[in-house]
Amino acid sequence: MAEQHPRHRAPHRDDFPGEGAARGTARLEAFADAVFAIAFTLPIVEIKVPHGDEPLTAQLAELWPSYLAYAISSLVIGIYWIQHHFSGAIYRTSGHWFNVATVLFLTAIGFIDFPARAFAEHLPDPDGRGPAAIFFVAGLALTGVTWWIKWKVGRSRGHVDARLEPHYVDCLNRRYNVSTVLLIVAAALALIRWEVGLALASAVTLFYLLAPPTPVYTEEAPIVEGEESA
Amino acid sequence: MAEQHPRHRAPHRDDFPGEGAARGTARLEAFADAVFAIAFTLPIVEIKVPHGDEPLTAQLAELWPSYLAYAISSLVIGIYWIQHHFSGAIYRTSGHWFNVATVLFLTAIGFIDFPARAFAEHLPDPDGRGPAAIFFVAGLALTGVTWWIKWKVGRSRGHVDARLEPHYVDCLNRRYNVSTVLLIVAAALALIRWEVGLALASAVTLFYLLAPPTPVYTEEAPIVEGEESA
Amino acid sequence: MAEQHPRHRAPHRDDFPGEGAARGTARLEAFADAVFAIAFTLPIVEIKVPHGDEPLTAQLAELWPSYLAYAISSLVIGIYWIQHHFSGAIYRTSGHWFNVATVLFLTAIGFIDFPARAFAEHLPDPDGRGPAAIFFVAGLALTGVTWWIKWKVGRSRGHVDARLEPHYVDCLNRRYNVSTVLLIVAAALALIRWEVGLALASAVTLFYLLAPPTPVYTEEAPIVEGEESA
Amino acid sequence: MAEQHPRHRAPHRDDFPGEGAARGTARLEAFADAVFAIAFTLPIVEIKVPHGDEPLTAQLAELWPSYLAYAISSLVIGIYWIQHHFSGAIYRTSGHWFNVATVLFLTAIGFIDFPARAFAEHLPDPDGRGPAAIFFVAGLALTGVTWWIKWKVGRSRGHVDARLEPHYVDCLNRRYNVSTVLLIVAAALALIRWEVGLALASAVTLFYLLAPPTPVYTEEAPIVEGEESA
Numbered sequence: 001m002a003e004q005h006p007r008h009r010a011p012h013r014d015d016f017p018g019e020g021a022a023r024g025t026a027r028l029e030a031f032a033d034a035v036f037a038i039a040f041t042l043p044i045v046e047i048k049v050p051h052g053d054e055p056l057t058a059q060l061a062e063l064w065p066s067y068l069a070y071a072i073s074s075l076v077i078g079i080y081w082i083q084h085h086f087s088g089a090i091y092r093t094s095g096h097w098f099n100v101a102t103v104l105f106l107t108a109i110g111f112i113d114f115p116a117r118a119f120a121e122h123l124p125d126p127d128g129r130g131p132a133a134i135f136f137v138a139g140l141a142l143t144g145v146t147w148w149i150k151w152k153v154g155r156s157r158g159h160v161d162a163r164l165e166p167h168y169v170d171c172l173n174r175r176y177n178v179s180t181v182l183l184i185v186a187a188a189l190a191l192i193r194w195e196v197g198l199a200l201a202s203a204v205t206l207f208y209l210l211a212p213p214t215p216v217y218t219e220e221a222p223i224v225e226g227e228e229s230a
Numbered sequence: 231m232a233e234q235h236p237r238h239r240a241p242h243r244d245d246f247p248g249e250g251a252a253r254g255t256a257r258l259e260a261f262a263d264a265v266f267a268i269a270f271t272l273p274i275v276e277i278k279v280p281h282g283d284e285p286l287t288a289q290l291a292e293l294w295p296s297y298l299a300y301a302i303s304s305l306v307i308g309i310y311w312i313q314h315h316f317s318g319a320i321y322r323t324s325g326h327w328f329n330v331a332t333v334l335f336l337t338a339i340g341f342i343d344f345p346a347r348a349f350a351e352h353l354p355d356p357d358g359r360g361p362a363a364i365f366f367v368a369g370l371a372l373t374g375v376t377w378w379i380k381w382k383v384g385r386s387r388g389h390v391d392a393r394l395e396p397h398y399v400d401c402l403n404r405r406y407n408v409s410t411v412l413l414i415v416a417a418a419l420a421l422i423r424w425e426v427g428l429a430l431a432s433a434v435t436l437f438y439l440l441a442p443p444t445p446v447y448t449e450e451a452p453i454v455e456g457e458e459s460a
Numbered sequence: 461m462a463e464q465h466p467r468h469r470a471p472h473r474d475d476f477p478g479e480g481a482a483r484g485t486a487r488l489e490a491f492a493d494a495v496f497a498i499a500f501t502l503p504i505v506e507i508k509v510p511h512g513d514e515p516l517t518a519q520l521a522e523l524w525p526s527y528l529a530y531a532i533s534s535l536v537i538g539i540y541w542i543q544h545h546f547s548g549a550i551y552r553t554s555g556h557w558f559n560v561a562t563v564l565f566l567t568a569i570g571f572i573d574f575p576a577r578a579f580a581e582h583l584p585d586p587d588g589r590g591p592a593a594i595f596f597v598a599g600l601a602l603t604g605v606t607w608w609i610k611w612k613v614g615r616s617r618g619h620v621d622a623r624l625e626p627h628y629v630d631c632l633n634r635r636y637n638v639s640t641v642l643l644i645v646a647a648a649l650a651l652i653r654w655e656v657g658l659a660l661a662s663a664v665t666l667f668y669l670l671a672p673p674t675p676v677y678t679e680e681a682p683i684v685e686g687e688e689s690a
Numbered sequence: 691m692a693e694q695h696p697r698h699r700a701p702h703r704d705d706f707p708g709e710g711a712a713r714g715t716a717r718l719e720a721f722a723d724a725v726f727a728i729a730f731t732l733p734i735v736e737i738k739v740p741h742g743d744e745p746l747t748a749q750l751a752e753l754w755p756s757y758l759a760y761a762i763s764s765l766v767i768g769i770y771w772i773q774h775h776f777s778g779a780i781y782r783t784s785g786h787w788f789n790v791a792t793v794l795f796l797t798a799i800g801f802i803d804f805p806a807r808a809f810a811e812h813l814p815d816p817d818g819r820g821p822a823a824i825f826f827v828a829g830l831a832l833t834g835v836t837w838w839i840k841w842k843v844g845r846s847r848g849h850v851d852a853r854l855e856p857h858y859v860d861c862l863n864r865r866y867n868v869s870t871v872l873l874i875v876a877a878a879l880a881l882i883r884w885e886v887g888l889a890l891a892s893a894v895t896l897f898y899l900l901a902p903p904t905p906v907y908t909e910e911a912p913i914v915e916g917e918e919s920a
Binding site for chain 4: 027028030031034035037038039042045046095096097099100103104106107110111113114117118121122125127128131132134135
């Protein structure tokens with residue numbers, strides 16, 4: 001079969017000695033996907049069915065900050081999941097320190113629910129709004145930094161698919177560098193004027209709703225996972 | 231092997247350039263399954279063990295609205311999961327905008343627990359029953375609309391298995407169009423008479439408990455996943 | 461390759477037309493595993509860190525019913541997961557009604573946390589102990605019945621691996637029939653004397669901690685998943 | 691294909707009769723990963739958005755024990771996940787008693803959130819600090835013991851990859867023996883002086899942040915999962 005599809009040649013032990021037991025990315029992605037899915041879905045338990053004296057319609061309407069918290073969490077975690085899923089096609093192996101960096105990133109993903117909720121629930125409160133926004137922007141910046149660390153560890157330890165065109169990998173690298181700097185700037189700006197910091201952090205995050213650049217390979221390579229053997 | 235099973239020929243990069251890193255649907259399904267599983271199982275934490283003065287049997291019996299909320303959530307999410315699992319055989323690839331549409335749909339799946347609980351918990355309350363039912367029907371309609379958006383995005387961006395008979399895909403398309411219109415009508419009717427809206431939305435949702443039409447292929451194609459290479 | 465390993469011939473569309481899009485069991489198992497994992501892990505959120513005036517050691521010790529609830533849930537769900545994992549080697553395909561039956565079973569698995577907690581938390585309470593035990597035994601019986609329904613649906617719809625020896629499948633069938641009857645008897649007995657019902661239901665459940673009989677095949681068949689192609 | 695890659699020969703039924711339906715480790719890993727992911731992410735729901743009278747910044751800062759609890763849980767569970775993921779390359783099959791041992795280990799993983807939270811929340815409390823630290827160290831020791839039991843069961847029942855060099859497996863065995871003894875010693879020491887017990891248990895746990903020794907095989911063997919067939 002190696003003769004039939006030489007371009008599919010899998011990396012063997014000799015090609016990638018790695019640290020610890022280097023493995024493909026399948027199970028790392030599976031663990032990450034599960035953490036994403038839980039962080040994505042958990043916030044719903046924070047919304048409690050109201051049983052007050054007012055008409056139920058009014059009580060349900062008054063819960064809008066909770067709905068907003070759920071929507072913000074879903075949006076942020078959804079965007080990160082989409083980028084993480086995309087990067088599953090960029091990395092080709094995993095190793096010990098890449099796992100450690102991924103766990104650090106997932107710690108931030110699991111945490112972001114809390115600043116998002118703090119921000120949404122304090123939005124109607126003139127005194128709390130500012131501090132809550134700063135806290136949320138700091139959470140976004142922290143998450144961005146852990147993503148960047150994961151990228152740097154993955155790249156420096158040879159986990160990025162070696163068949164990708166170097167200029168393509170450089171392009172991703174520039175993107176992640178610029179986004180991370182902007183998120184840190186946003187967190188700093190938020191301390192001065194929270195509206196500006198929040199706007200910048202939101203813009204950087206929403207930018208990743210756009211499709212990432214299609215990977216460019218130096219040689220022919222399969223792009224559709226799970227069908228490589230057909 | 232391509233010679234042995236020409237009908238299994240997998241789409242390669244040239245066949246499906248896609249946006250971003252187009253991939254098979256395996257990991258997208260895995261993420262979606264995890265969100266479904268969490269939304270399906272989480273409602274149990276909303277039921278608290280009673281520690282009142284009444285006999286425990288009576289206290290446990292009085293929790294029936296909570297049991298009903300759990301049953302409704304399980305039924306609705308279970309039905310959507312079954313349809314989503316089925317559609318895993320309909321879509322053949324995923325791409326950036328299809329991922330975005332799936333995340334939107336999953337946001338609705340994660341949210342539906344709350345209107346289901348609001349409805350069940352206010353069922354014994356004559357004043358709250360109506361508004362809660364409207365809220366629940368609106369939630370069902372919203373979920374239906376996001377499913378429909380996912381379908382439209384998946385179809386228009388070429389993620390549907392090209393080996394399916396066009397009339398079969400048209401049949402699914404009609405189903406989803408009609409269901410979505412009926413769910414929106416149900417939400418509108420619920421504002422006038424909640425019982426009617428609720429009955430219609432329930433009927434549309436329960437319709438999907440029936441087996442979907444078996445896929446019809448233009449050429450021979452494997453139907454059992456994970457065994458294609460045997 | 462079919463020539464090299466004729467015994468691995470995968471069922472194709474013509475062999476198993478099924479309802480809806482019949483598929484292998486991989487994703488159904490994945491969804492079920494996720495529900496099991498959540499139901500298994502969720503009960504920990506019910507245990508709250510005490511902040512009372514007594515010495516902390518005493519307060520932590522007084523939480524023993526909560527620890528017991530966690531242990532019981534883990535044991536029951538763990539046993540069912542092990543059996544479900546085992547049955548992943550018994551079923552070979554899935555289909556619409558089998559999916560529906562699995563969702564029904566998973567609804568019971570997700571629910572069992574609540575009767576387990578009600579039982580453990582009311583164990584120190586002389587008045588509540590009996591009703592709580594009845595509720596728990598009823599929960600175990602309900603879960604057993606849904607497992608049995610899944611088995612019957614899976615078997616009657618042809619999802620059981622056709623390469624298994626008929627007497628082996630009959631042996632499993634007898635086991636599940638007998639267990640289900642015993643669990644229903646236990647629930648009935650519990651209404652009369654809860655200790656007896658509880659003892660019987662516990663014995664039936666704990667029986668499944670023993671290894672299931674090793675599958676017997678009519679022809680040579682691979683038993684180790686994921687390595688069939690080697 | 692067996693001729694082309696004789697070293698990839700998969701174990702068949704005759705090679706590994708096992709108890710019950712012996713299977714590969716894929717689904718066992720998937721279930722374990724899901725439990726890890728949930729235990730890793732759940733603690734965030736324990737942090738409640740403050741709505742008091744103090745300035746929000748002060749209220750958010752006062753929540754530091756909750757943030758610490760989240761960080762400790764993430765660290766401990768993250769370290770165990772990384773080791774568990776690594777061991778997925780060490781074990782080659784699973785079987786009934788190995789599944790039982792894994793469920794026992796996962797029960798401890800799911801529980802560790804609670805002692806971690808109890809410790810972090812009582813850290814500012816001079817009276818509670820000691821008992822809470824003892825409870826946390828006991829939790830770490832218990833988790834270590836269940837990991838050790840899983841290893842012993844897996845090894846004695848032949849689930850360890852037979853292609854690994856015996857001295858490599860012995861090296862892992864020594865590691866796990868020593869760690870387990872040290873964790874038990876730490877729990878005993880904690881009863882006398884909690885600071886010492888806590889320091890030892892933390893040191894043992896943090897040791898596993900280091901990369902495990904790269905597996906050494908007696909014959910050439912693929913190390914990158916999911917790419918064996920290429």
